[in-house]
Amino acid sequence: MLEEEKIDDGMTGGQIIPINIEEHMKTAYINYSMSVIVARALPDVRDGLKPVHRRILYDMSAELGLSSDKPTRKSARIVGDVLGKFHPHGDSSVYEAMVRMAQNWSMRYPLVDGQGNFGSMDGDSAAAMRYTEARMQKITDEVLADIDKDTVDWTGNFDDTMLEPKVLPTKIPLLLVNGSSGIAVGMATNMAPHNLSEVVDACCAYIDNPEMECEELLRYVKGPDFPTGGLIYGYEGVKEALISGRCRVVLRARTEVEHTPSGRECIVVTEIPYTVNKEQMIKKIAAMVNERKIEGISYINDESDRNGLRIIIILKPDAVASVVLNTLYKNSELQTSFPVNNIALVNGRPQLLNLKELIHHFVEHRHEVVVRRTRFDLKKAEDRLHIVLGLLIAQDNIDEVIHTIRAAKNPEEAKAALIEKFGLSDIQSAAIIEMRLRALTGLEHGKLVAERDELERQIAYFKEVLADVSKQMEIIKEELQEMKAKYGDERRSEIIYSSEEFNPEDFYADDDMVITISHMGYIKRTPLTEYRTQNRGGVGAKGSATRDEDFIEHIYVASMHNTMLFFTEKGRCYWLKVYEIPEGTRSSKGRAIQNVIQIEPDDKVRAYINVKRLTDEEYINNNYIVMCTQDGTIKKTKLEAYSRPRANGVNAIVIREGDQLIDAKLTSGDAEVLIAARDGKAIRFNENTVRAIGRVGAGVRGISIEESDAVVGMICIEPDSKQDVLVLSENGYGKRTDLEEYRITNRGGKGVKTINVTEKTGKLISIQAVTDDNDLMIINRSGLTIRTAVEQIRVAGRATQGVRIINLREGDAIASVMAVPKSEEAEETVPSAEGGEAPATESTQE
Known part of the structure; x- marks a missing residue:
């Protein structure tokens, strides 16, 4: 089907060009799809962030100065700044993204420190942004560290009035440790969070041996580690997700069997599966009990408080706890599944990634950041050394320098005279012109000599690093180990093996x-x-x-x-x-x-x-x-x-x-x-x-x-x-x-x-x-x-x-x-009848 398109050429008053509407729709939809995929829904494999998260964190850091040691600011101020400068979309999309980064039940390692009502596990939404305040978490300082050292590429914002980073120079593999989820056009991503300590160990092992197989990395990364804890039931799904990048992981609530003061058995839920709405889950269980779809439960109550989650399910006198629990696993959200789909942007293109590939791309990103940072530091040190050497020349010839400057009619003439007489550069001569009289003291001269020696040492080190890839990799490992020492913690999600997957006897002496x-x-x-x-x-x-x-x-x-x-x-x-x-x-x-x-x-x-x-x-x-x-x-x-x-x-x-x-x-x-x-x-x-x-x-x-x-x-x-x-x-x-x-x-x-x-x-x-x-x-x-x-x-x-x-x-x-x-074993000392300790002795034979 053809449709006419009128194009104004500015002279003839317009020209009619026939186009194919099918091709036009196809092209327009592809452009829309790529815009959603690249600029909205999928995270970058390098820093693990979507554009909205990246823009929020960059704005909080560079534009508003809301680092972890600064006071909080109104969320409305942050959202408005992000909208006006970087993200021309609805304010709710920015605020909701920021809120999620502050929820410790949504993110394994929250990136935003929120003050006020930021929602709950019951599905309660956060308070309006005019009531809440926020700043960056301490771990977020590491995500933006060295961004001012030419470590990443920059691009113009939506109206080309300022620059924004294409990616953040994160020291932490955010895509693995915090995961991500998003629905694009024709594809979606759903990446599980993992434990930082395990991921760091896997990254270091990969740096030591880049040829290692993905299966070998499983010795370090045991599996997903969800912020809400719980149990991961079955290891095959975990293994397949890490090796292939796509599989289904079964999650269960963590439960214990206790007794009420009256002696009745009760199931106590202390951790629930990731993304489950606690309030809705309790309501559904109660409804199934009332409809007699679940037998054996007499009472259910939510006793959660600031000390942690606690749901009490009291059983009927004749109920068997294990039977009721299995019924709950089957019919309620005490057991859910997490469909892993590790799709992320690699060089701007969506790609399905396994554990090794995710680690590889992060290490490559960090390698580039370390190299660019070292080059920046080297140039900065060389520039400063150049000035320091000029200042030392001036101090060694101070009388001539003063005479030359006094004889000049203006600063430009003085600079030219210094360059000609002492062989200085334009930068050095400018620094001498700006030099204060206090720099002539012996103490300042000593400081300049010490600074020169230190700069020469730094320059030699930077050049040595840039010339040796192994040293660059060693720096990456050291920084990763530092992140583990600062922010690493124990696993929250426990992996339990189903009976058909392995021989449990292998795990017990x-x-x-x-x-x-x-x-x-x-x-x-x-x-x-x-x-x-x-x-x-x-x-x-x-x-x-x-x-x-x-x-x-x-x-x-x-x-x-x-x-x-x-x-x-x-x-x-x-x-x-x-x-x-x-x-x-x-x-x-x-x-x-x-x-x-x-x-x-x-x-x-x-x-x-x-x-x-x-x-x-x-x-x-x-x-x-x-x-x-x-x-x-x-x-x-x-x-x-x-x-x-x-x-x-x-x-x-x-x-x-x-x-x-x-x-x-x-x-x-x-x-x-x-x-x-x-x-x-x-x-x-x-x-x-x-x-x-x-x-x-x-x-x-x-x-x-x-x-x-x-x-x-x-x-x-x-x-x-x-x-x-x-x-x-x-x-x-x-x-x-x-x-x-x-x-x-x-x-x-x-x-x-x-x-x-x-x-x-x-x-x-x-x-x-x-x-x-x-x-x-x-x-x-x-x-x-x-x-x-x-x-x-x-x-x-x-x-x-x-x-x-x-x-x-x-x-x-x-x-x-x-x-x-x-x-x-030898004879044991046991309590005597009087309450003291005495060795057991043989009685008289009757």
Whole structure:
């Protein structure tokens, strides 16, 4: 399609030229697009700033003098100055850009120091610019440092009345540390912020080895580091974003599980994902709770204050925190994604950049700045030296100089005479004419000589720098390290790895851990080395901080790489890696087991088995799980039936009403089984007498007991084992007995006496299989623990009452007993009953 365009030639009164409207529209749109891309929406790869940000910072620095050590000025004054001199757009675009540079939740390293209401994370807008004031942050002084030393190119402003910089000579890689976002025409950029310390280390590593691959730089830059902190879920997205420049990074809020004063569980949110509006997020969660799209939440409240963000989500009594949290991640902004798209202007053209390219362009920019700055300083020093040398000539010939000047009719004639008589330059002669009489003193002469020497030294250094690229790069590194020392800080965003991305075992040493589970269901892992050996009869060391009504009920030992099978008293089985259990000190309470594995609120873990090779077909088909219940039922199932972990667990044994699971053991299929009851009876039979059945089944009779009696434990001793049978009563009496003293009987019988139960000993509490290479770890209901060597406990007859193993305070009783590997550490000093410190001593044998 053609359209006529009238062009006035000034003589004929106009000329009609036909044009192609399609081509004209295409050209006009391309020009508009490039204007938006280059002059508005995309940052420059060198200083990481868009034109509006660059103009604001330059105006605050050069035009208004609002450096970090100067008083603040009205924002309206700053905006007006920027509009009138450099940025002929709407005032809101300039003010909003300045406000964002002052918000510490929007920028990782804010560039503007704002005074007044500059908005909030709830989406509140800043106060009008007539009410707020601003100046530059201290870090911004480094962004504009040396701008007056011909370090960057300049261009005319919109009306060519003054100059503005095309780029700022920043010492800080702003594009990486603060990121950027913008929508141009046909393209957009969305760059994540990073940690300054990590980026500086990566830049220095690149300077040392420019040939290094992008993957090698990942050792220094771990990933984005958002100003609002939070969690980055999954490393693959982070890695892809840094290597390719484009990917999606998943962000999660940082949460903790706490308890209200009434004991209710609550999820506490302390950090939210980047760019999320806190108020809107809370409203959406509340709306979903009211609409029953999210179950298990009874109350949500924002308790944030000047000390930090804090959102409280109180759960219903029967809710499981981990389940509710996963639902929130799925349905609310507690989990969002950040689409990384690293597009920036390189030589005026938009380009997709990876981490190495971003660092390369910044280092090249800094290299140019250092070279141009050094040239400027060199010229300035040479010019000054030229004048100083002329002044020294004048001082050395002061009488002739004075006579020549006095004889001249005017300054121009005096300058010409000095040039002719002393061989001076025009600049030198002008400086001599302007010289004051005080310069004739001996002190001033000494100052000029010292200045000359210093200038000569500086000039030699500048020339040396300009002649050696390695020295230039060393200067860049030194200045970067200075920026890191001044402004570097710790990471705020933590990167957590999803299970499918890596083998978590590679991150944990295979150390032995003590797993403790309290009566009220709190679990933790503690390094075994924290528990040190005491002599038999010791009082014990404090083992766990529990509530008054709580006590440690189960204690197990496993290595970090083991897979643990948890068996509950209701007969269900759950899986967990040891490193997934929350770590705690020996005195800490631990974490509610419902937050670690998804067991029912009224269920308890009763037994645990640790295995390493659930994927080994031969191993899982030739080993068995033997379970025993409180009423004496025993069940045997192949390990293979429990080799496929499920998050919600599986049924392991059918539990009849009024019964519960007591213990479960891993066996080879040929073990000797001993089951002991509270009244002091124990039965021994071979595992072969129990037929292996599937997971769905109730088992068979293991021991016959009275209605008032109950099974306290089961041990399984393998044929080649040298283990003895160790029994312990609730009042602290115990003994070791040779296995052969227990005769083999038919499964389902009443058994034989294993300990002489008296009022002094109390009922039987535990049966363990031990050797001299074991220690015995005992925890009582008050939370005290003692670890004593098994070899200190003498071997006694089957029907005796044994010796005192642990001294119990009045009203206390043993809660849990476990045989653990022997410790090589020395005897530990423990608190005595009177509150002082005394070494544990051996009790008199009964």
